Amino acid sequence: MKQNTSYFSHRNHSLSGTGALQVMHGASDGVVVIDEHNRIVFFNAAAEKLWGYSQPEVIGHNVSMLLPAGMRDEHDAFVDRNRRTGINTIIGTSREIRFENRAGDYVAGELALSMITLQPDGRKYYLATIKGMPEESHRRNLQALQNTVFRALSTDMTVHDIADLICRETETFVPDTVAVLMLVEKGHRLRILSGASFPRRYAAALENITLSDSDIATLAHDPAQAGTMVWKSYSSLGRSLGLHHCRASAIISPEGTVKGIFALFSRNPRQGTDGPDRIVNGCLPFCGVVIEQHEARQHIARLASYDPLTGFLNRSAVQGVLEKLVGQPGDNQFAVLLLNIDRFRDINEALGHANGDLFLQALAARMRALSPVGYILSRSSADEFIIVLPDTQHDTAVAFAANMLQGLTQPVEINDNYIVPSFSVGISMFPDMGPDSESLIGLAETAMRRVKKDARGTYRIATPVLQGTARDRLLPGVPLRETLDRGLLHLRYQPQVMARSGQLYGVEALARWHHPHLGDIFPARFMAVAEDTGQIDTIGIWALEKACRQIVAWDHDAIHVPTVAVSLSAGLLRKRQLPEMIVRMLETYQLAPQRLTVEMTENVAMDENGDTMAALRAIRTLGVGLSMDDFCTGFSSLSRLARLPLSEIRIDHSFITDLEHNANAQALTTAVVGMGNMLGMTVISAGVETEAQKTLLEQLHCDVMQGLLFSHPLTATELGQWVQDRRISKTEI
Numbered sequence: 001m002k003q004n005t006s007y008f009s010h011r012n013h014s015l016s017g018t019g020a021l022q023v024m025h026g027a028s029d030g031v032v033v034i035d036e037h038n039r040i041v042f043f044n045a046a047a048e049k050l051w052g053y054s055q056p057e058v059i060g061h062n063v064s065m066l067l068p069a070g071m072r073d074e075h076d077a078f079v080d081r082n083r084r085t086g087i088n089t090i091i092g093t094s095r096e097i098r099f100e101n102r103a104g105d106y107v108a109g110e111l112a113l114s115m116i117t118l119q120p121d122g123r124k125y126y127l128a129t130i131k132g133m134p135e136e137s138h139r140r141n142l143q144a145l146q147n148t149v150f151r152a153l154s155t156d157m158t159v160h161d162i163a164d165l166i167c168r169e170t171e172t173f174v175p176d177t178v179a180v181l182m183l184v185e186k187g188h189r190l191r192i193l194s195g196a197s198f199p200r201r202y203a204a205a206l207e208n209i210t211l212s213d214s215d216i217a218t219l220a221h222d223p224a225q226a227g228t229m230v231w232k233s234y235s236s237l238g239r240s241l242g243l244h245h246c247r248a249s250a251i252i253s254p255e256g257t258v259k260g261i262f263a264l265f266s267r268n269p270r271q272g273t274d275g276p277d278r279i280v281n282g283c284l285p286f287c288g289v290v291i292e293q294h295e296a297r298q299h300i301a302r303l304a305s306y307d308p309l310t311g312f313l314n315r316s317a318v319q320g321v322l323e324k325l326v327g328q329p330g331d332n333q334f335a336v337l338l339l340n341i342d343r344f345r346d347i348n349e350a351l352g353h354a355n356g357d358l359f360l361q362a363l364a365a366r367m368r369a370l371s372p373v374g375y376i377l378s379r380s381s382a383d384e385f386i387i388v389l390p391d392t393q394h395d396t397a398v399a400f401a402a403n404m405l406q407g408l409t410q411p412v413e414i415n416d417n418y419i420v421p422s423f424s425v426g427i428s429m430f431p432d433m434g435p436d437s438e439s440l441i442g443l444a445e446t447a448m449r450r451v452k453k454d455a456r457g458t459y460r461i462a463t464p465v466l467q468g469t470a471r472d473r474l475l476p477g478v479p480l481r482e483t484l485d486r487g488l489l490h491l492r493y494q495p496q497v498m499a500r501s502g503q504l505y506g507v508e509a510l511a512r513w514h515h516p517h518l519g520d521i522f523p524a525r526f527m528a529v530a531e532d533t534g535q536i537d538t539i540g541i542w543a544l545e546k547a548c549r550q551i552v553a554w555d556h557d558a559i560h561v562p563t564v565a566v567s568l569s570a571g572l573l574r575k576r577q578l579p580e581m582i583v584r585m586l587e588t589y590q591l592a593p594q595r596l597t598v599e600m601t602e603n604v605a606m607d608e609n610g611d612t613m614a615a616l617r618a619i620r621t622l623g624v625g626l627s628m629d630d631f632c633t634g635f636s637s638l639s640r641l642a643r644l645p646l647s648e649i650r651i652d653h654s655f656i657t658d659l660e661h662n663a664n665a666q667a668l669t670t671a672v673v674g675m676g677n678m679l680g681m682t683v684i685s686a687g688v689e690t691e692a693q694k695t696l697l698e699q700l701h702c703d704v705m706q707g708l709l710f711s712h713p714l715t716a717t718e719l720g721q722w723v724q725d726r727r728i729s730k731t732e733i
Contacts, residue, residue, distance in 0.1 A: 024042070024044055025044045025045060026044070026045065027044055027046060027129075028046055029046055029129050029130060029131045030044065030046040030047035030049070030050045030051075030109070030128075030129070030130040030131075031043075031044040031046065031047060031127065031128070031129055031130075032044075032047055032063065032066065032127075032128045032130070033116075033125050033126070033127050033128075034063045034079075034125065034126050034128075035123070035125055036123060036124060036125075038062055038063050038064070038075070038076050038079055038080075039060055039061065039062060039063070040058045040059055040060065040061055040062075040063050040066075041059065041060075041125070042059075043055045043058050043059060047130065050101065050107060050109065050130060051066055051099075051101050051102060051107075052101045052102030053066075053102055062076070063075070064076065066099060067099060079126065095110070095111055097109055097110075097111045097130075098175065100268075109130045109131055110130070110131040111128060111129070111130050112128070112129045112131075113126060113127070113128055113129075114126075114127050114129075115127070139282075141169075141173050142173075142279070142282040142283065145166065145169045145170070145283070145286070146285070146286045148165065148169070149162060149165065149166060149286045149289070149290065150286070150289070152165060153289065153290070153293055156584070159193070159290060159293055159294040159297060160193065160194060162290055162293075163181045163193045163194030163287075163290055164194045164196055166179070166181060166194065166283060166286070166287060166290065167179035167180065167181060167194045167195060167196065167197070168196070168197075170264065170279060170283055171197065173279050174264060174266075174276050174279055176266060176267040176268045177264050177265060177266050177267065177268075177276065178195070178197045178198050178199075178243070178264070178265045178267070179194075179195070179197075179262070179263070179264050179265075180192060180194070180195035180198050180203075180206075180261075180262070180263045180264075180265065181193045181194045181195065181260065181261075181262050181287055181290070182195075182206065182230075182260050182261045182262075182263070183259070183260045183291060183294070184211065184216075184250075184258050184259060184260055184261065187210065188210055188211040188212070188213070188215070188216055189207075189209070189210045189211075190206050190207055190209045190210075190211070190230075190261070191207055192206060192207060193260070193290075193291070193294065198265070199241040199242075199243070201237065201241060202234065202237060202238060202241055202243070205234050205237060206230055206234070209229070209230070211229065211258075215229060216258050219250035219252075219258045219261075220250070220252060220256055220257075220258055223249045223250035223251075223252060223284075224248075224249055224277075225250070226248040226249050226250045226261045226263065227246050227247060227248040227249070227263070229248075229261075230246060230248055230261060230263055231245075231246035231248070231263075231265075238265065242267050243265045243266070243267060244266055244267065244268060244269045245265070245266040245268070246263055246264070246265050246266070247263070247264045247266075247276040247277050247279075247280050248261055248262065248263035248264070248280065249261070249262060249280050249281060249284055251284055251287050251288045251291060252288075253288065253292070259288060259291045259292075259295075260287065260288075260291050262280055262283055262284060262287045263280070264276050264279065264280050300576060300577050300580070304316075304317075304575075304577065305317040307378075307379040309357055309360060309361060309364075309379070310360060310361060310364035310379050311364070312364060312377045312378050312379045312385070313376065313377065313378040313379075314378065314379065314380070315378065315380035315381065315386070316537075317378065318376060318378035318380065318386050318388065319437045319438070319441070320437075321376050321388060322336070322388065322436075322437035322440060322441070323436070323437050325388070325390065325430070326430065326436060326437060332391075332430070332431070333391065333392065333393055333429070333430060333431070334388060334389055334390045334391065334392055334429075334430050335388070335389040335392045335393075335394075335396075335397035335400075335427060335428070335429050335430070336386065336387075336388055336389075336427070336428045336429075336430070336440045336441060336444045337386065337387040337388075337389065337397070337400075337401055337404070337425055337426070337427050337444065337459075338380075338384065338385075338386050338425065338426045338427075338428075338441065338444035338445050338447075338448050339384065339385045339386075339387065339404070339408075339423045339424075339425050339448075340383060340384045340385075340423065340424050340425075340448050340452070341363070341383040341384075341421065341422070341423060342421075342422035342423065342424055342452070342456045342457065343422070344356070344382070344383035345383075347359060347419060351414065351415075351417060351419075355414050355415055355417070358414050358415070359412060359414050359419060359421075360379075362412045362414070363385075363408060363412070363421060364377075364379070364385075366407055366408055366410075367385065367387070367404070367408070369407075370403065370404050370407045370408075371387060371404075374390060375387055375388065375389055375390070376388040376390070380441075386441065386444075387404075394429060394461070397427055397429065397461075398427070398459075398461070401425050401427060401459045402459070404425075405423055405425065405457070405458070405459065408421055408423055409421055409422060409423070409457070422456055422457045423457065424448050424449075424451040424452045424456050424457065424458070424459075425448060425451065425458070425459035425460070426443075426444040426445060426446065426447030426448030426449070426450075426451060426459070426460055426461075426462065427444060427447060427459060427460070427461045427462065428440045428441075428443040428444040428447065428461075428462045429461070429462075433462050443462040444462065446462065447460045447461060447462040447463075448460070489511060489512070489513055489539070489542065490511070490512050490513070490715075491509045491510065491511060491512070491543060491546050491547065491550070491716075492509075492510045492512050492713035492714060492715060493507040493508070493509055493510070493550075493561075493564070493713060493714055493715075493716065493719045494507060494508050494510060494706060494711060494712070494713040494714070495507055495706070495710055495711045495714075495719070495722065496508060496565075496684060496704050496705070496706040497704065497705055497706070497710050498703065498704055499694075499697060499698050499701075499702050499703060499704060499705055500698075504560075504561065504562065504723060504726070505562060505563075505682075505684075505703075505704045506561065506562050506563035506564060506565060506597065507561055507563075507564055507565070507719065508564075508565045508567075508599070508706065509543055509546075509547050509564050509565060509566045509567075510713050511539060511543060512713070536569040536571060536572070537569060537571050537572040537575070539569075540566070540567075540568040540569050540572045541572070541581065543566045543567075543568075544566050544568075544581075544582065544585060544596070545585060547564040547566050547596065548585050548586070548588070548589040548591055548596065549589065550564070550716050551564055551589070551591060551595055551596075552589050552590075552591070553716065554716070554719075554720060557720060559719075559720045559723050559724070560723070561719070561723070562594075562595070563594060563595055563596065563597050563625060564595065564596060564597065565597040565598075565599050565625070565627055566596070566597070566598060566599060567599040567600070567601075567629060568598055568599065568600060569604075570600075570601075570604045570612070573598075573600055573604055573612050573615050573616065574611045574612050574615065575611070575615065576611055576614060576615060578615050578618075578619070579615060579618035579619050579621075579622060582596070582598075582619065582622065582624060583622060586622075586624075592623070593622045593623030593624045594623055594624070594625065596624050596625065597624065597625030597626070597627050597647070597648070598619055598624060598625065598626055598627065599627045599628075599629045599650075600616075600626075600627070600628060600629065601628075601629055616644065616645055617645050619645075620645035620646075620647065621645075625647040625648060626644075626645055626646050626647050626648075627646065627647065627648040627649065627650060627684070628644070628646055628648075628649045628650065629650050629652075646679075646681055647681060647682065648676075648681050648682035648683070648684055648704075649672065649676050649681055649682075649683055649684070650683075650684040650685075650686050650706075651669060651672055651683065651684070651685045651686060651702075652686060652687075653686045653687020653707070654687070655668060655669060656669075656685055656686065656687040656688055656689075656693055656697075656707070657687060657689075659693050659696055659697075660690070660692045660693060660696065666696070666700075669685070669697070669700055669702070670700050673700050673701055673702050673703075676703075677701070677703075682703045682704060683702055683703045683704070684702075684703065684704040684705070684706060685697050685702050685704070685705050685706065685707075686706050686707060687706075687707045688705045688706060688707030688708075688709045688710070689707050689708045689709050690709060691709070693707075693709070694709060
C-alpha cells in the first residue's frame with residue numbers, strides 16, 4: 001500500500017501539484033487516471049464505490065483489472081495503438097459500458113474518456129470518468145425489451161420465438177448467464193418454453209420435476225422460492241455443467257395462479273448481489289403475458305377442433321376423421337350416426353340456456369359411457385351429435401343405435417327438473433352409401449329428418465331412395481369444391497351510394513359461380529349447398545381475402561372504394577379465431593380496418609351463442625364495420641338489437657319493392673331509419689330500382705342506397721370504370 005502511494009507521488013508530481021487530483025477525488029462520478037504504461041495512477045472515492053476496491057488496492061496495477069473479463073486481453077494493445085498512431089476513436093466519446101465489480105455484479109455506467117499531456121516531457125495520461133447508472137440502465141433495458149415483446153406478440157411470431165427473444169436479451173443484460181422460461185403445466189409439471197443456451201441435461205432434469213400442491217402454495221405466497229425448487233436439488237449437476245448460481249421467480253397470474261418460472265443461471269463462480277434479481281423480477285410481467293398468449297393460442301387451437309361444452313370433436317374435425325377413414329386402403333367399413341335432440345329449443349326456452357347446457361353435458365356424458373373405446377364422438381351443432389363407428393357393419397350399427405337410444409332416453413335431472421330426452425337418429429354406411437365425408441353426413445342427416453317427420457325418437461338407415469334425394473340436393477357440392485380449389489368462384493361488386501351527396505359509400509361483394517357444365521348457379525342454391533357440405537366457411541374466408549386484395553388493386557389504380565362489405569356465415573362468425581384472421585389480412589394488405597365491413601343475416605345477429613357475440617364485439621373493436629343484412633325479415637328483438645355492436649343495418653329489398661304504393665312499407669322504413677339514426681348506425685336501403693323509390697328514401701332521410709337504379713353488380717374492372725365515369729360526369733357538371 002505504501003509502495004503504491006509513493007509510486008503515485010513520485011511519478012505524477014507534476015499532475016498532483018496542480019491540485020487537480022484533490023478536486024477530482026471528491027467528484028460525484030468515478031474518475032480513473034492511467035499513465036503511459038496503462039497503470040492506474042488515480043482512483044477517486046466515487047470509483048472506489050463503483051468497483052468496490054479501495055485506492056491502495058488498485059494504484060500501480062494495470063487498468064485491465066477494472067474491465068469486463070472479455071476485454072482485458074486486448075485492452076493494452078487498443079490503447080497503445082491510439083497513443084502510437086494518434087488516430088482517435090475513443091477520446092471525447094461517451095458510451096454505456098458494463099463491468100464487473102468486486103462483488104461479482106455487473107454494473108452499468110456511462111464512460112467518457114479524455115487525454116492529458118503534461119509538460120515538459122509530454123507524458124500522456126488517460127482520464128476516464130464513469131457515471132454509474134445501474135438502475136437507469138436496468139429500467140431502460142427492460143422497457144426496451146418489453147416494447148419489443150409486445151410488438152412481437154402482435155405479429156405472426158410463434159410464442160416459442162418470443163420466449164427465445166426474452167431469454168437472449170436477458171442474457172445480454174447480465175453477462176455469463178443463461179436464461180430459462182418454464183411453464184407450469186396441468187398436473188404441476190414443469191416444461192421449458194425457452195432456453196436455447198441451457199444445457200440439455202439440466203433441461204431434462206427440470207422437465208422431470210412435478211411440483212406438489214405444497215410447492216405451488218409456497219410459490220404463490222413467495223415467488224422467490226422458485227430458485228430453491230429449480231436449483232437446490234440439482235446444484236451438483238449444474239456445477240458439473242458450468243453453472244454456479246440461480247436467480248428465479250415464479251410467474252403469478254392476476255388471479256393468483258402459478259403459471260411458470262423465469263430463471264437466470266450464472267456461470268460466474270462469484271455470488272454477486274441483487275442485480276440479477278432485479279432483472280428477473282423486471283422480466284416477470286411480460287413473461288406472464290407471453291405465457292397467457294401461449295395458453296390463448298393453445299385454447300384457440302383446441303376450439304378449432306373441439307366443442308368447448310362437451311369436449312367432443314366439432315363438425316369440421318369429425319369430417320377430417322371421416323376423410324381419413326374413407327382414404328384407408330382395403331375393405332374398410334364404418335357407420336355414421338347423426339343424433340338430433342327433439343324439441344331442444346323448447347327445453348332451452350323452458351329452463352334457460354344455462355340449464356340447457358347442463359342438459360347437453362349430461363347427454364354427452366351418457367354418450368361417452370355408452371360408446372366403446374375407439375368410437376369417435378362429435379357435437380356438430382347446438383342440438384346435434386355425430387358418432388362414427390369404425391370397422392362396423394350394418395347389424396352392429398343398428399344394435400348400437402338401439403342401445404344408445406335406450407340409454408339416452410332415460411330421465412335426466414337438471415336442478416330438480418326431470419327431462420325425458422328424445423332423439424331422432426339417421427344412419428349412413430360406408431362404402432354403400434357415400435364416397436366422401438360430406439355425402440355420409442348428408443345422407444345420415446336426410447335419414448334423421450325423415451325420422452323427425454315420420455316418428456320421432458327412433459332411427460332410420462339411409463335407403464337408396466333417400467340417397468337419390470340427397471344426391472339431387474348435393475349435386476353441385478363436388479363441383480363447388482373443385483371450383484374453390486381451382487379459383488373459379490368470382491366476386492361482383494354492387495355500388496352503395498350516399499343519398500345526400502351521391503358519392504360512393506362503398507360496395508357489397510357478391511359471390512358468383514358459372515359452371516361449365518351446370519351453367520349459371522344462383523347464389524341462393526350454391527350457398528345452400530355450401531352450407532350443407534361444410535364449405536360455406538371456406539367461401540367466407542376466400543371472399544374476405546379476395547376483397548382485401550381487390551381494395552389494394554383499386555388503390556393502386558387511383559380508384560377509391562371506401563369500404564367493401566363481405567357476407568359471412570353463422571358458422572364462421574362463431575369461430576373465435578375469426579377476429580385474429582381478419583387482423584392478419586388487414587396487416588398483410590396494409591389496410592385500415594374501416595375499409596372492410598362484415599355482413600351477417602338478421603338470424604345470425606339474433607343468435608344467443610356466446611362465441612358469436614364475442615366475435616362480433618372483437619370485430620367492431622378492431623374498427624371493422626359490422627352490418628346486419630336483410631333487416632326486418634327475421635324475428636328481431638329491439639332490446640337485443642340495441643346491444644349489438646352494429647355500425648349499419650340494411651333494409652331488405654322486399655320492403656323497397658312496394659315502397660311507392662304501400663303505406664305500411666313506408667311506415668316501417670321510416671321507423672327503421674329513425675331507429676338506426678338514434679342508435680348511431682348507417683341505414684342502407686337495398687333493391688332501389690326507380691327514381692320514385694330514390695326520392696321517397698331521400699325524404700325519409702335514408703343514409704345510403706343500393707340497387708339497379710345505380711348499377712347492377714360489376715366486375716372489379718367494370719366498377720373501376722363506373723367510378724371514373726361518375727367522377728368525370730361530376731367534373732363536367
